[in-house]
Amino acid sequence: MQKYLESTLRKAELDAADVEFYTKTGVKDFESYAKRTFQSKTAEYAVLVADSRFNKPDIKTRRGRMTVPGSVIQKCFDTCITEIKQSVDRQMSGLKIPHVLLVGGLGENGYVRNELKKHYETRGSKIVLSDESSAKAVADGAVIWGASCSVVSRAPRYSFGIHQQAQYRPLIDDPAGRKPYTTLAGKVRVDGGWSEIVHKGKAIDLGTVYRQTYHFLYDTPTPRRFQVKLVTYSGDDKPEWLKDPRGKYLNGFRSVCTLTANLQDAQRAMTMRTNSSGSKYWALSFSVCVRFSGTELESFLEWKENGVERTGPVLIVLPREQSLD
Template structure:
């Protein structure tokens, strides 16, 4: 429990819940804000299976029985008696399931091979079950720690705001998935899912955490630049921020779109596991002994050597016992400990570290960065810290750390701080989109324009020949956008007579991943060009716009009706926001839009 903002709360009572579901560990933080009360943040501890430790994190694990029912979660799933029962009863373990939610482009780029999901269990089911588990024990913890907690929870839970942290590379599709899981896990009803569930990128969440915990804010001066490298379990995000104002309210802006690489700490574990398995398999051991020794070795590496390695000139020990085996002389084993040379251990790390450094180098190019804040689970590695200090401090960038930083905990806490700041109108950082957004438009066919020839054409309702496939950008990759900036796309619909029902209007929004500003998004055959992809359908129910129908006389003298409105979009926040806007009786009105992600590439 800690106070995270000065002064007493002066608004209506509010519960804010911050959640980070990490690849290997998860965390929940919350604040209960009430009039005249301190603005206090709590971390959920006392998770089943680790009550005595007071751990803020809980393993991201779910066991399923043969009936496909979730039967064990978190730290309890690691207990020896549970592991034995799971083996006897043929339970299936869901682990590292977050990797399955990464966008396909990210998985293909990094050749990611995630552990298969339990047979017959969908990813949505696993997320729903795990989120329900988090909610149950958050509720128990809240009711125990907050005075009159049961009544407070019952009174304010349904109006709770929850914020989910997610990787930088995730977008509308992944956010929609998380929102559906939260609804199914009974966090919020579907009617409140849009207003009561918010998202925060894992690049921004640590920023709010570090402003709260560290002295970073005291180092920030106007017109200076700093970077945050969040080296997490699976993803490493690097973001460069410029300070536009330090006092009285801190104003920041992303200097360019953040960079993300799949080079987190779990891939160091994978390298160690591959080495142990390969080495032991060549030692004339039984397959059972190889499997058990490898499992023991990986567990010991993750507990000890992973967080102590720094010297590549020395030999290091990994416990692979307690199995007593006769090992060949080519494998150095002393009292159940395998001796591994420093350069070999360094190789476990460098597969990831080299990729991280390449990503950070590219981000820093062209910027004078005074401070680099290295955070995340992987940042607790002395070796990674040493590599950063040796590379960047001679170049004038000071490396800063946050002691005992935990990625899931920081993201959960940062989410709570973020929502509180939004509620009190404190500004967040301006963001730069990771790709360009745009819509498909048409242009009047011009025979003299060679680029129009051989393209598919369409005839409009007014009889004009049009060439579709034209790109109209509404937000450009890497160009900083204020969170409140609104992009308006005008829409004009013609009706030959007064319609009895207006129905629904759909606008397709596309991504473009390159840095240039293209003219066309389709080739002459009508197919999407490379680097373009359909991202989301924006649906608008037109029934509320009936009062905006305007009669007009067409050129042939017939009475027709026209409906004019705007689709308004905001791209500056973590989540895409869209709504409709129109004029009716000299009054500007707004309506709700529904965003539906798509994997359709046409």
């Protein structure tokens, strides 16, 4: 509105000082009256820019009041409303929000209320209005306190998982250049498979652990440690592979952290097995876990030693808010 008033007053060939003074007067009056009462672009609204002696018919100003078309005011509102929607939509992404609290001077306008109602109430989020004078003073604190107590789930912006061996399929893997090998268990496998633990955009409940169980094979019953790289995927699908035949990450994949566990005293966690050729090997069952702690995604390893559950160090897999919506 300030730009419109300023450009219109300049058309009247006024002094720069007068243009500045009348513009400030008009903006102040607009904030107090037209901004609150605007309803339709088809109506006209009077904005006080000067005293009653000021008359400029060529800019539709009589007795100090400039007539402003409703279409001009609507453009001002629509710019603000669009920015509000975009900001709120980003914050609500992936969440089910039953109520949206509307406070502040802009929220007192009926046009703004109706536009926000049309946008959000059709999605199941009811616009809650407050006309009390005290509402503005406590709005920030109330929303922050309520949010800190009520956030129960978040939606990750990436899928999380790890690399895994895949069953060898000669007709598919040979043409693709994936080289087969035989594991300690005597099974033929190829590298580069993708094992998803948490899918992108799927809400993760606060405190709930999401896990997938895997097996490591060793040729000794006394390994010192094992480690697993946690990987993110930015796509929306569930691909079969995370690496190409040369061992490089495919587009959309990247390693975010390495989860480790000390196995020096974990002999009881190992299970001895024998393959078809009679060779002995040892297997360790473990889970890769992902948990939403309230502000970050955390990941850790989990396994059992003689029936007792053990966990490795907990790591924040991405900086705060980078991995969540």
